[in-house]
Structure formats: structure tokens, C-alpha cells
Amino acid sequence: MVMQAGDMDRPSGARAVARCTELGRAPYSEIEGGLFRPYLGPSYRATCDRLAQWMSDAGMTTRMDAAGNLVGRYEGLAPDAPVVLLGSHIDSVRDGGFFDGMLGVVLGIETVAHFARQGKRFPFALEVVGFGDEEGSRFPSGMLTSHAVAGVLETPDPAMSDWAGSATLASALEGFGLDVGQMQAASRRGDPVLAYVEAHIEQGPALEAEGRALGVVSAIAAQHRYRVTLRGMAGHAGTVAMKLRRDALAGAAEIILAAERVGRAGTDGLVATVGSLDVMPGAANVVPGDVVFTIDVRAGTNATRDRAAREILDIARDVAARRGLEMDVALQQDLDATPCDPELTDLMEQAVRDVTHAPATVLVSGAGHDAMIMAHLAPVSMLFIRCAGGISHNPAESVTDADTDAALRAMITFIGLFERHFG
Numbered sequence: 001m002v003m004q005a006g007d008m009d010r011p012s013g014a015r016a017v018a019r020c021t022e023l024g025r026a027p028y029s030e031i032e033g034g035l036f037r038p039y040l041g042p043s044y045r046a047t048c049d050r051l052a053q054w055m056s057d058a059g060m061t062t063r064m065d066a067a068g069n070l071v072g073r074y075e076g077l078a079p080d081a082p083v084v085l086l087g088s089h090i091d092s093v094r095d096g097g098f099f100d101g102m103l104g105v106v107l108g109i110e111t112v113a114h115f116a117r118q119g120k121r122f123p124f125a126l127e128v129v130g131f132g133d134e135e136g137s138r139f140p141s142g143m144l145t146s147h148a149v150a151g152v153l154e155t156p157d158p159a160m161s162d163w164a165g166s167a168t169l170a171s172a173l174e175g176f177g178l179d180v181g182q183m184q185a186a187s188r189r190g191d192p193v194l195a196y197v198e199a200h201i202e203q204g205p206a207l208e209a210e211g212r213a214l215g216v217v218s219a220i221a222a223q224h225r226y227r228v229t230l231r232g233m234a235g236h237a238g239t240v241a242m243k244l245r246r247d248a249l250a251g252a253a254e255i256i257l258a259a260e261r262v263g264r265a266g267t268d269g270l271v272a273t274v275g276s277l278d279v280m281p282g283a284a285n286v287v288p289g290d291v292v293f294t295i296d297v298r299a300g301t302n303a304t305r306d307r308a309a310r311e312i313l314d315i316a317r318d319v320a321a322r323r324g325l326e327m328d329v330a331l332q333q334d335l336d337a338t339p340c341d342p343e344l345t346d347l348m349e350q351a352v353r354d355v356t357h358a359p360a361t362v363l364v365s366g367a368g369h370d371a372m373i374m375a376h377l378a379p380v381s382m383l384f385i386r387c388a389g390g391i392s393h394n395p396a397e398s399v400t401d402a403d404t405d406a407a408l409r410a411m412i413t414f415i416g417l418f419e420r421h422f423g
């Protein structure tokens with residue numbers, strides 16, 4: 001698509017992509033030649049200023065909430081109208097892509113800009129939220145600020161140090177004129193919030209494989225992460241006969257392949273991964289004595305995840321017993337599935353069908369998103385946008401203008417359908 005003069009004056013997918021790209025470099029990034037936008041850094045401030053300008057151009061009033069999230073509001077027909085929140089996150093991982101998070105914020109602004117140009121008002125206000133901390137790339141937190149908005153933030157530790165050791169949560173907030181003791185006041189619990197709608201790049205290859213621009217998320221995956229320790233017997237690689245060995249790594253290898261087999265046989269978005277493995281003593285001439293590895297199991301429902309995890313661990317116990325290995329299993333991460341709201345998901349499917357003239361691909365999000373936290377506050381819906389090669393958390397992250405335009409039209413259509421549904 002060739003941009004015509006004047007195209008940048010009206011909401012479009014191309015403008016959304018151009019805006020995300022603009023925000024991919026200084027002063028909106030803290031590193032040269034790439035993007036790093038941590039929560040409450042100088043690049044975060046510059047980005048909020050730029051976004052607030054675009055929000056204001058789109059007819060919104062803007063404010064920073066008590067947790068440092070940027071919020072733009074487009075009034076409804078009545079000043080006390082309930083609210084539909086559109087959003088995603090502003091922060092990025094180190095050397096991340098331009099679109100993870102930011103595309104959802106910018107598409108929220110484009111959606112409102114579209115209605116503002118028509119002078120269209122709804123029986124609800126539209127607010128665009130840019131969450132400050134989703135990635136945990138400044139503090140060891142992750143989704144800290146959507147917890148605050150959803151009213152599920154436990155008292156934060158003011159002394160929590162950032163990864164660089166240069167600031168605490170309290171001092172970073174203070175730099176923005178905010179008080180860590182007031183962070184929970186960002187909660188929207190008392191407000192009539194009708195829905196939270198998040199557009200996000202897929203960060204996976206499913207839509208590309210199916211030749212679809214857009215997908216509708218049915219649930220954010222349930223996750224179990226285990227830390228497994230296998231103990232055998234270290235010995236000389238030259239002198240310990242094969243049949244006398246208790247090789248912990250060979251046992252782990254069997255378990256890793258079993259996890260892959262179980263994952264491959266599953267439905268419901270099931271995936272199983274061994275992503276980390278330490279071998280001790282880890283020398284070329286020593287039979288591995290101890291191995292520590294992780295097993296990460298995710299699926300669209302808790303039941304599917306639980307069944308798969310049980311199957312993998314049963315196999316692991318058999319392998320350990322047969323090979324004379326001791327095994328310890330610790331559950332390190334236990335996250336329930338977050339189903340998206342079924343009615344909103346139906347509306348989003350309908351919006352995607354209307355826009356793409358094809359059935360909507362419905363998929364489970366294997367990655368976590370602010371929507372899973374916001375589900376504590378309101379019904380949530382998520383729209384996924386195809387990204388090249390499924391690549392994310394990487395400077396090579398990319399989306400097309402055409403796909404992004406389809407996403408914008410789906411968001412606009414969704415709001416129209418929601419209005420009818422609401423009325």
C-alpha cells in the first residue's frame with residue numbers, strides 16, 4: 001500500500017504501524033539502534049507525552065493514573081456513562097519489537113479517532129489505557145500496573161529495586177510525581193467498567209500458517225512450570241560400564257522426548273516445553289550425576305493442562321525408577337487459564353468475519369497479557385494480529401499495514417456490535 005498525502009491525517013492501519021515505528025527509536029527508546037522502553041524511564045515519559053498528543057488529537061482527555069498508566073477518555077453520551085476500556089502495554093523488553101503492546105495502545109487511539117471524526121458518541125465512554133509495566137523489564141514484577149487497575153494489586157514493596165539497581169519502585173514513581181503508597185488508587189473497581197478489549201500481535205506463527213490476518217482469543221493459557229531434579233551417579237566416562245551406569249542426563253533425555261510427545265498429541269492449545277537444563281558435573285569425561293531441568297506445560301483449560309502434566313510426570317517417575325534415579329519435582333509456576341468472555345468473544349468473531357469475509361480463527365494465547373489480569377475486573381476480549389514469522393520480543397517483529405487496517409476495522413465493528421449488544 002502506498003501512502004498518499006493526507007493519509008496520515010486519518011485513522012488507518014498504516015498510520016498505526018507508522019506511529020509504532022516512530023516510537024521505536026530515541027527519545028522513545030533507551031538504547032541506540034533498537035527499542036528498550038522500561039516502565040517509568042525517560043523514554044517512557046517521552047512516549048506517554050507523544051501518545052497523549054495523539055489521544056488529544058483523537059478527542060480524548062488524558063491523565064496519568066496513580067500507577068503511572070496513561071489513560072485517554074472519550075466521553076459517552078452522558079458524563080457518568082459506564083466505560084469500555086481499550087488497551088495494551090507501553091513498556092517493552094530490552095531490544096524488543098515495535099509492536100508488542102504498543103500496537104494495541106495505538107489501535108485503541110485509532111479506533112476512538114475514527115468515531116471522533118464522525119462525531120459518534122456511545123452510551124458508554126471509550127477509554128484507551130496504556131499500561132506501564134507488563135513485561136517486568138524494569139522491576140522484577142510483571143503486569144504490576146494492570147494489577148493496580150484491576151484492583152488486585154497487593155501492597156507493593158516501595159524498596160523493590162530495578163534490575164539496574166539504580167532506583168526503587170518508590171523513587172521511580174516519585175520521578176513521575178506519583179506516590180507508591182497510593183498506587184492501589186489506580187483501581188477501577190468502583191467504576192462501571194463494561195469490558196476490556198485488547199488488540200495484540202499474536203507473537204506466534206498460527207495465524208500466518210493459516211493464512212489469516214486476524215484471530216480471536218478464546219482463553220489465555222493455564223500454565224504449570226516444574227523444576228525437576230534427577231540424581232544418578234557420576235562416574236568416569238571411560239571406566240564405568242554401560243550397564244552399571246545411573247546416567248541422569250540420559251534419563252532426562254527420555255523425559256524430554258516424552259514431554260514433546262504428550263504435547264504433540266494434545267488439543268486445546270496444549271504445549272509442553274523443556275527450556276532449561278543444567279548438567280552436573282558437566283564434563284566431557286564424566287557420566288552425568290545430577291540434572292536439573294524445567295517442564296513448562298500450557299493449555300487453554302486447566303483440565304487439559306493438568307491431564308498432560310500428570311501424564312508427563314508419570315512417565316518421568318517410570319523412567320527414574322527403571323534407571324535407578326532419584327527424582328524431585330517442584331511446582332514453580334501455577335497460573336489458571338483465563339477464559340475470555342464468551343459473549344464478547346462471539347462479538348469479536350463476528351467483527352472479524354465481517355471484516356475479513358472468512359471464518360474467524362479462534363485460538364488460545366500461550367503468552368500472558370494484561371487481559372488476564374483485567375479479567376478480575378471486567379469481561380475481556382482479545383484480538384490477535386498476524387506477525388511475520390511469529391517473531392516477537394525481537395527487533396525483527398513486524399506486521400503489515402493491511403493486517404493492521406483489518407484489525408482497526410474489526411475493532412470499529414466490534415464497538416458497533418457491542419453498542420447494539422449493550423442497548
Ligand SMILES: [Zn+2]
Pocket residue numbers: 089100101134200
Ligand atoms: Zn505484549
